[in-house]
Amino acid sequence: MTNTGMKGARSAAAALAFAAILGLTACGPSTSNFPGQPTGKGGPNNPTGEQQRESIFGEDGLKLFGGGSSGDDQGSGIGVNSFLWRASLDTIAFMPLASADPFGGVIITDWYQDPKTPGERFKVTVYILDRRLRADGVKVAVFRQTRAENGTGEWVDAAVTMATPMQIENAILVRARQLRISTIEATESR
Structure with missing residues (x-):
């Protein structure tokens, strides 16, 4: 070079x-x-x-197993009210779960077919909308399908009565109230 x-x-x-x-x-x-x-x-x-x-987890941070007593009805540190979350899971426990997001507050079931009615099946999505235990803190969407009558055996979307999601919402609220009362009684008996 x-x-x-x-x-x-x-x-x-x-x-x-x-x-x-x-x-x-x-x-x-x-x-x-x-x-x-x-x-x-x-x-x-x-x-x-x-x-x-x-923090991405908010002012109080991430609390997985409860935490300090802030005096409100938040329950544990999941993103939604723990009583509504548990009550939702208890209420739809007979249906297979497809997805459950405790931070987003969404529970999605897979299709469920009641053995008594083999020609129809249901799918439920539960939205928990609040960290407080409130009547408007839960919303349910129900989807229904029936077998096509043309002999192909395909599933076809069908209408759901307005009372069905409301009945599930009410059952969730009753169960959440029971869970809250049992938690209060357990802490008072200590």
């Missing part, structure tokens, strides 16, 4: 090393101030006494 070629290779290596050092120093802590960021040493990842660190 000639003398000029070696100088070119050295300057290319020096430029590459300089770029690497410049890139690594850019990854260091920032002293910039952004709107909503307190001045001084704190930042979103290093909070000061002025600013609390934000």
Whole structure:
């Protein structure tokens, strides 16, 4: 290699090393101030006494097995009211579960066919809408299908009476109330 070629290779290596050092120093802590960021040493990842660190689990954090007694009807630290959640699972326990999301408050069953009525099947979706035990904290959607009469045996969507989802909602609320009362009685007897 000639003398000029070696100088070119050295300057290319020096430029590459300089770029690497410049890139690594850019990854260091920032002293910039952004709107909503307190001045001084704190930042979103290093909070000061002025600013609390934000969490994806909310102000109280994640509580899986209960927690402090805040005096409300929240139950455990799942995303919805624990009494409504448990009551929903108890009420539709005879149906096979397809999905259950305790943080989003959605329970979806698979199709259930009652042995007494082989020509129809049902599917239920329960939405728990609140962290408090309230009458409007649960919503139920019921889907019904019947066998086609054309002899193909295919399932066809069918209408559901408006009373059916309301009856399931009422059963869930009654069971949630029973669970809450039994929890209160258990804590008072200690």
